[in-house]
Amino acid sequence: MSNTENLLFIGLPGSGKTTFLAALWHVLSDRSSATTLKLRRLSGDRSYLNQITKEWRECAQVPRTNLQTEQVVVLHLERGDFGAFDLSIPDLAGEAFKQQLTDRRISRSHDAFVQGATGVVLFLHPDVQKGTQLTTALQLEATLPGGLTDEANSAGPVPGTWSPEMLPHQVRLVELLQFLLERTQKALRVAVVVSAWDLVESLGMPPNVFLARELPLLQQFLEANDDLIEHAVFGVSAQGGDITDTSQKQSLLDLDDALKRIKVRQDQNTGHDITKPLAWLLGAGR
Ligand SMILES: Nc1nc2c(ncn2[C@@H]2O[C@H](COP(=O)(O)OP(=O)(O)OP(=O)(O)O)[C@@H](O)[C@H]2O)c(=O)[nH]1
Ligand SMILES: [Mg+2]
Known part of the structure; x- marks a missing residue:
């Protein structure tokens, strides 16, 4: 039996969690590109993943996740030096994180995800x-x-x-991280994903510099707590462009390979491997 790794995606509504999952499933199930994490086999109920990925391929807006439509997806993966493993990721509603901030409570089910998480992906949209x-x-x-x-x-x-x-926004994200620290009592690995990276890539900054400039409080919180949180910052364009702009949408649809829509930047390196932030969470230091 293979081991199971649990990752937690957190972020406010519209921060890009579901779009990332949709693009991830396209890449994994397509199997045509070189990715750090690879799909080992298909199994289980994939209807949710297939539905959001269908929207993604058609450059349509993935549905907003609400408390009733939250799903846990399980991917059967492998990675060269890590062997076979199952990766479980709940697609949680940004609405639930907003509620955590207003009610200062966390639901039992979310708390269970927090307790079991190997790593956290913190999503933020650059328009924040x-x-x-x-x-x-x-x-x-x-x-x-x-x-x-x-x-x-x-x-x-x-x-x-x-x-x-x-x-x-950055105050809210710091609060969400503080909730996690309070509930886990162990060091956290956090991959910060600046989604919709295409909107800001023309600024020419690597994602960690973007974070330091636009969300300095969050960046300083991460730095100041480096004994509790190990972090890396990625810029991810999961959709590839603005699908509300008709001409951009058409050029995305015209690409010969939908994989080319995806861009992932870390420091000075840009590629198409959307599994990179997840591989970073699962990989280094083991
Ligand atoms: N320009 C651009 N926009 C993107 C990209 N990826 C996502 N978006 C937009 O960012 C928003 C993110 O939406 P979702 O993926 O549904 O966000 P979410 O975090 O799942 O939101 P909730 O389900 O409400 O928690 C949508 O308006 C997308 O169209 C991208 O690569 N480029
Ligand atoms: Mg969603």
Whole structure:
């Protein structure tokens, strides 16, 4: 019997967890490209994977995961120096992580995934910063009834209702990592995946530099806790481009091989091997 490794994908809604799984399953089941992790055999119920991968191949939006549609996928894999193993990954709803932040509770089932996880993939979409910029806050304020006019200003600050939604994205991600540290009491391996990398690759920065520049609090948290968290940063374009843009979508569909849509960058290296962040989590230090 082969051993089982459990990985945990975490990230807020729309951070790219399901798209990554869909592209991963395409690559593994296609078997035509050289990947660090390879599919050993097919078995079990693959209907969920096949469904999301069908959407991915057609460049359609994968369905949003909600608490009712969460699934655990099990992949039968092998890797040269590691032998055969089963990899179990739950596709959890970003909504559940949002709830963890507001309710400060974790469901028993999620906690069980945390306890059993060999490693964690933390997903974040590069657009995350947009909503936290001051200019956005000011625009929003201007559209609100009773917004901050000079008159209101002179009457003192307008009492607003604070909600956890207002927390900057990087604060939320640090909180999610802190929950994990609290629940596991063991060193964590975290692969930070900046998804939709095609949106920011023209900036010319490696993913770890992007993280340090755009989410400095998260980056410093990871650095400061290097005794508890070992991390690596990857930029992953799982879909390959913006499918809401008709011409980009068409050029993705026109590619002779859908594998070419995928790009994975770590430091200065860019390739098509989407198994790389997972292999890193399972590999080094063993
Ligand atoms: N441009 C671009 N967009 C992407 C890429 N990968 C994912 N996206 C977009 O990013 C969003 C991520 O969506 P999902 O994969 O459903 O995210 P999720 O983390 O599973 O979200 P929940 O199910 O709500 O937790 C979608 O709007 C995708 O279209 C990519 O490689 N490039
Ligand atoms: Mg999802």
